[in-house]
Amino acid sequence: MARSKVHQFPVQWVEISRQAFLNNVQEFKNRLGQTGLLAVVKANAYGHGLAEIAGLAAGAGIEWFGVHSLEEGLSLRQKGFYQKILILGYLPLVGAEEAVRAELRSTVYNLETLKALAAASRKLKKRALVHLKIETGTNRQGIGLNKLGSFIKLLKKTPEVVLEGISSHFANIEDTTDDYYPRYQLENFLQAVKYLENNGIKVPVRHMSCSAAAILFPETYFNLARVGIGLYGLWPSRETMVSCRLRGQSPLRLKPVLSWRARVAQIKNVPRGAYIGYGCTYRTTRPTRLAVIPVGYYDGYDRGLSNSAYVLVKGKRAQVRGRVCMDFIMVDITDIPGVRLEDPVTLVGTEGREKITADQLAALAGTISYEMVTRINPLIPRFIV
Ligand SMILES: Cc1ncc(COP(=O)(O)O)c(C=O)c1O
Known part of the structure; x- marks a missing residue:
């Protein structure tokens, strides 16, 4: 999707609240105390915009960024971010040289990557910084204790x-x-740390916490915590919140950072008994006024929201009618007077006394808030408000 010619008047956009983000950073800093905070900005900063969030995080004094890929790390460097950047995901062997040149930290868990980084380091006459990932029970990335x-x-x-x-x-x-x-995983991690120490290797930076661990388990803090979803103002899960209460810990006061808005592209009246959208999955039960919104599953508005979600128009709920299309949804504005062409609507966020959260949409679509926000199309403009 190209940006509209009238740049100040996009047909859809994402608003990033500076105040909410800074609030969340502070909440985690308070919780973590002496432990450093690594902002996980992979997946386009969980859909919030890599450059926008990195800028806010840098302004808040965050010294560590976690990205998934070499490309994300290089993109941050190109934009002038000089912070410590750790590639959390897979560094292909051919990427070792670029990683070392850009002073990106690599996650390693096999001999092949270690050898590739050593070769790159010798060639460039530049040290290669690595973080060893231990397999403690997730059975994803990591090297086994054996x-x-x-x-x-x-x-x-x-x-x-x-x-x-x-x-x-x-x-x-x-x-x-x-x-x-x-x-159990923490125990395995401690064993690995001990094994290295017994072999004369003391690793300065130890990190294991994600948002939920940072909220719930001080035992896992060590000297750095990798926090993603919480910085964006979303709780990792309902269970995390329940655990927090059960443990008598004060819940963090997190504020959602992202709002997603669009404009009304067409308004039309359809009679009772009319079918709406692909598959004719909705049939009107009364004369209905519809607003057509230029947002669809290509933009990250999940098809699972067909006939179930609502958007906010003039601060009121307008139900999605019919299937979510690739680039459009249709919503029912029969009970919302005064809606006009190009009025703004809210897909995620607050309008007046109503709000729609990423968690609500995720529940309707049968997924998690992580997926809901990370899949918002990176081409949609992000504005810091
Ligand atoms: C390796 C790693 N560390 C940290 C995080 C951050 O987790 P959260 O967003 O739950 O804080 C993730 C997220 O997927 C991850 O994969």
Whole structure:
């Protein structure tokens, strides 16, 4: 989707609240105390806009960014962000040189990546900074405790590679109020740290916490926490909030950062008994006034919201009628007088006394808020308000 010619008048846009973001940063800083805060800005900063969020985070004094890919890291460097950037995801072997050149920290968990980074480091005469990821029970990325020996052996032969950090990631911390599995993973992580220490390697930066861990488990703080969803003002899950209450901890006062708005593209009256949209899945039960909104699943408005979600028009709820199309939805404005062509509507956010949250839409679409926000099309303009 290209930006409309009248740049100040886009047909849809995302508003990023500076005040809400800074509030959330402060809430996590208060919770974490001495522990450093790494802002997870992967996936276009969870759909909020990489450059916009990195700018706000840098302004708030955040010194660490977590990205998924080499490309995201390079994009931050190109935009002039000099903070410590850790690639959390997969660094392809051919990308080792670029990562070292741009002073990006890489997550490593195998000998191949370690060798590629060492070679890049020797070639560029520049140290390679790495964070070793330990497999503690998520069975995604990470090196098993039984493989640590060979990793350490190679590491000792490649002094050009600096083991700056050691990390792991929780599998089940948001999904339940039972803390058995996080504690099991924490135990495995501590074992790995000890193993390295017994082999003469003290890793300065240790990190394991995501938002839920940062909210609930001070035992997992170490000296850095990788916080994503919470910085955007969304709770990782309902279970996290319940756990927080059960433990007698004060809940963080998080404020949603993102609002998503669009304009009315057409208004039309249809008679009783008319079908609306693809598949004729909705049939009007009364003479109906419809507003056509130029937002669809291409933009990240999930097709699972067909016939179920609502948008806000003039501060009132307007139900989505029919299926979500690729680029349009139709909403019922019969009971909302005075709607005019190009009036703004709210897909996520607050209007007057009504609001629609990413969590509500996620529940309707059968997914999680993470997916709801990260899938908002990166081409839609983001404005900091
Ligand atoms: C490796 C890693 N660390 C930290 C995070 C942040 O998690 P959250 O958004 O729950 O804070 C993620 C998110 O997926 C992740 O994959």
